[in-house]
Amino acid sequence: MDAKKVLEDLKRRFPNEPEYHQAVEEVLGTIEEEYNKHPEFEKANLIERLCIPDRVYQFRVTWMDDKGQIQTNMGYRVQHNNAIGPYKGGIRFHSSVNLGILKFLAFEQTFKNSLTTLPMGGAKGGSDFSPRGKSNAEVMRFCQAFMLELGRHIGPDIDVPAGDIGVGGREVGYMFGMYKKLTREFSGVLTGKGIEFGGSLIRPEATGYGNVYFLMEMLKTKGTDLKGKTVLISGSGNVAQYTAEKVLQLGGKVLTMSDSNGYIYDPDGIDREKLDYIMELKNLYRGRIREYAEKYGCKYVEGARPWGEKADIALPSATQNEINGDDARKLVANGVMAVSEGANMPSTPEAIRVFQDAKILYAPGKAANAGGVSVSGLEMSQNSERLSWTAEEVDNRLHSIMENIHQNCVKYGTEPDGYVNYVKGANVAGFMKVAKAMMAQGIV
Numbered sequence: 448m449d450a451k452k453v454l455e456d457l458k459r460r461f462p463n464e465p466e467y468h469q470a471v472e473e474v475l476g477t478i479e480e481e482y483n484k485h486p487e488f489e490k491a492n493l494i495e496r497l498c499i500p501d502r503v504y505q506f507r508v509t510w511m512d513d514k515g516q517i518q519t520n521m522g523y524r525v526q527h528n529n530a531i532g533p534y535k536g537g538i539r540f541h542s543s544v545n546l547g548i549l550k551f552l553a554f555e556q557t558f559k560n561s562l563t564t565l566p567m568g569g570a571k572g573g574s575d576f577s578p579r580g581k582s583n584a585e586v587m588r589f590c591q592a593f594m595l596e597l598g599r600h601i602g603p604d605i606d607v608p609a610g611d612i613g614v615g616g617r618e619v620g621y622m623f624g625m626y627k628k629l630t631r632e633f634s635g636v637l638t639g640k641g642i643e644f645g646g647s648l649i650r651p652e653a654t655g656y657g658n659v660y661f662l663m664e665m666l667k668t669k670g671t672d673l674k675g676k677t678v679l680i681s682g683s684g685n686v687a688q689y690t691a692e693k694v695l696q697l698g699g700k701v702l703t704m705s706d707s708n709g710y711i712y713d714p715d716g717i718d719r720e721k722l723d724y725i726m727e728l729k730n731l732y733r734g735r736i737r738e739y740a741e742k743y744g745c746k747y748v749e750g751a752r753p754w755g756e757k758a759d760i761a762l763p764s765a766t767q768n769e770i771n772g773d774d775a776r777k778l779v780a781n782g783v784m785a786v787s788e789g790a791n792m793p794s795t796p797e798a799i800r801v802f803q804d805a806k807i808l809y810a811p812g813k814a815a816n817a818g819g820v821s822v823s824g825l826e827m828s829q830n831s832e833r834l835s836w837t838a839e840e841v842d843n844r845l846h847s848i849m850e851n852i853h854q855n856c857v858k859y860g861t862e863p864d865g866y867v868n869y870v871k872g873a874n875v876a877g878f879m880k881v882a883k884a885m886m887a888q889g890i891v
Contacts, residue, residue, distance in 0.1 A: 448482050448494050450475035457498060464547030466767060470554050470792060471498050473799075477871040478878045481859075485882075491890065493882055500527045500553060504600050505546065508574060510592040512585050522593050524572035526606055527553035530884035532566030533604055535820060535827075537611030539573035540618065548767070549573055552611075552791055556820070558877030559813040562852045565824035570606055572597065578613050579733070590621035598626050603634040603830070609823045610639040612766065615685065616651070620644075635830025638823035647826035648838040649845060650819075655689025655789060656842070657818015657849050658762060659697065662787040664853035665808040668867065669784070674698035677758040679783075681705045682765035683729050683736050686789045686816070690764050691722050703753035705765065706736040710753040713745040757781040764789030772797035779805045788812035799870060806866050814852050814873040821848045852876075 454472050461467065475494070482488055504524040512518055523546060526534045536556040539549070549571045557569025574593060578586050601608060610619050619639045626636055633645075640646035649656070659673075666672050676699045680687050683704045691701045700716040704725060713721070721743060728734040740747030754761065754774035761783050763769055767790065770778075775798035778786065785808035788794065792812055794802070802809040822845055829835055836844075852873075859879075860872020 448475075448479055448489060450479045453494055453498065456495075461547075461550075464550060466551035466792070467547045467554065469796065470551040473796060473870070474554075474558065474874050474878070477868075477874040481875050481879065482882075487886065488882060491886060493885060496885065497528065497557075497878075497881065498554070500525050500550060501529065502526050503546070503550075504597070506596045508576065508589065508592050508596065510585075510589045513582055520574050520576040520589070522572075522574045522596055523549050524597055524600055524606070524608075525549045525553040525570060526600075527569040527571070528557045528881060528885075529568035530881050530888060531561060532568050534570035534606035535560055535567035535609070535823065536570040536572070537609045538614050538618075538622075539571070539611040540576050540578055540613030541573070542575055542577045544573045544575045551767075555791060555813050557881060558874060559817045560820055560824075561877040561880045562814060562855065562873060563817050563821045563824060563848055564851055565821065565848075567607075567820065567824050567827075570608070571611075572608055573611065573614075576613075578618065583617070586618060587621045590618050591625040594622045594625040594629070598629045601626075601636055603636050603827070607635065607823075607827060608637055609820070612684070615639075616641055616646075635827055638826040640826070642835075645826070645830050647822055647829055647841055648836070649841040650822045650826060651685060652689040652692070653822035653845055654686045654816050654819030655691070655764070656693045657821065657845055658686070658690055658764070658787055658789040658815045659693040660818065660846050660849040661810055661815045661853055662760065662762070662785060663697065664850055665785055665787065665810060665869075668857075669808070672697070673760075676700065676760055677702055679703045679753045679756055679758045679761045680789075681710070681753055681763050681769060681793075682790065683725055684765075686819075687764040688722070688726050688729070690762050690789050691717060691725075694762075695719060695722065699760070702758055703756055704736060704739075705753055708735055709737060709747055709749040709751055711736055711740045711745055711747050712753065712756055713739075713743060715745075754778055755781075759784055761786045762789055763793035765793065766790055767792045768795050770794045770798045772801055774798060775801035778802075779807065784808060786810070787815045789816050791816065803868065803870075808867075808869075810856075810869045811873055813877065814856055814869060817852055818845055818849055821845055
């Protein structure tokens with residue numbers, strides 16, 4: 448395989464999809480050496496088949512707002528690869544959603560799901576509909592219209608969507624209700640459901656908790672842990688909230704959180720009481736993070752991200768490409784020892800190079816934030832068994848999965864000087880499982 452040639456060909460065939468190209472480039476650059484040890488892969492043109500989605504559904508979603516106006520949005524589902532299990536991946540409702548972003552997310556999801564050791568393929572979907580500022584009734588009507596089209600392409604053994612940015616328990620509930628009405632069956636077709644109708648305990652916490660569990664494994668390689676460490680967190684949604692909660696439980700000090708308008712810096716640390724306020728502000732009132740600064744009298748920086756602040760650890764938990772090269776250089780200069788990604792691809796390629804050149808601990812999202820989809824997989828298992836496991840049982844399984852992912856990253860990513868390249872480790876470990884499954888199943 449010539450990684451450069453493969454990428455050039457993809458750019459020619461699928462122009463104007465920069466996030467997709469970025470994700471493919473990052474993976475190809477790290478797996479090329481391992482791939483070329485297997486001439487049978489090249490003979491079967493495996494790399495091209497792995498980069499291009501199995502199929503893409505694209506459709507119009509028409510719905511009525513509270514004023515009686517008819518609105519239209521675009522809906523998508525990218526079913527990338529199902530070599531190791533049913534398609535699995537979130538649905539994102541955000542004005543920035545387009546096909547290129549969803550193709551990048553589905554591509555990443557394929558390897559992330561492979562890393563979890565659970566039988567799940569990779570997919571992603573969504574719409575350029577934004578729930579922000581919409582009433583419950585408008586969100587319900589949109590979700591029902593969205594599922595009216597998507598419902599024919601998914602199923603518990605075909606494709607099992609979940610939540611993502613803009614899609615929480617409310618949206619999953621509305622979509623599940625519509626799917627149940629359309630199919631006249633009660634099945635585990637969506638994950639992230641309410642606990643009353645097939646959801647799993649620990650699912651809301653899973654991505655944030657899992658990221659911190661992975662971080663702890665990385666810190667162990669340096670003979671340390673979170674006690675007394677200062678932490679920068681971006682975002683203030685689900686992932687950021689539960690990342691902060693677990694950091695607090697393990698003795699760390701959270702200094703920052705953010706939203707799309709700016710970030711807060713609290714030198715006294717965001718303690719349990721303050722975190723409860725952020726959860727209420729964001730989950731109930733859908734307010735802005737600056738209100739925290741007004742209430743607690745701390746620094747608020749408009750239109751910026753927290754990466755210029757001094758701390759021991761950075762946990763980006765907002766969105767893609769939120770840490771650029773300059774941000775990475777500031778973090779390294781300020782003495783950050785570890786960066787673990789709660790969001791999907793939050794670091795640009797330049798930022799990743801800066802972290803790796805500085806030999807700091809750096810965990811890519813496909814490894815570090817795999818806890819969310821892992822517990823989605825555990826929810827699927829519970830649905831299949833018609834059972835609910837205890838919170839402790841799910842949390843123990845999550846912890847074990849994150850430890851396993853870390854071991855695989857170390858196995859495939861340890862370089863001659865002993866530095867663990869977690870990007871390479873995650874990509875090669877995830878890729879090899881999918882590649883072997885595809886080879887075994889023939890040219891299909």
